[in-house]
Amino acid sequence: MYVIFFMIGISLLLALGFLGAFFWSMRHGQNDDLYTPSIRMLLDDDLTTPAPVSEK
Incomplete structure (x- = not known):
């Protein structure tokens, strides 16, 4: 029975964390x-021209 209360508490903290992150964003x-x-x-669009290649 205590595990259920623990999981409810954890899920509420997780939901509040996501709600806080949503309001922050x-x-x-x-x-x-x-x-x-x-x-x-x-x-x-890239408007710059490439540098010419020098031939040796």
Whole structure:
């Protein structure tokens, strides 16, 4: 019976930890823009020209 109370306590602490992490991420803007990072690799254009290869 004591194991059940222990597991309930651990699960409540774990749930409070995840809830705290969620509120921290919302407060610090971690989920402001979810669309742009997923398409960044498609929009990333490298405008620099490669250095010429010298022939010897």
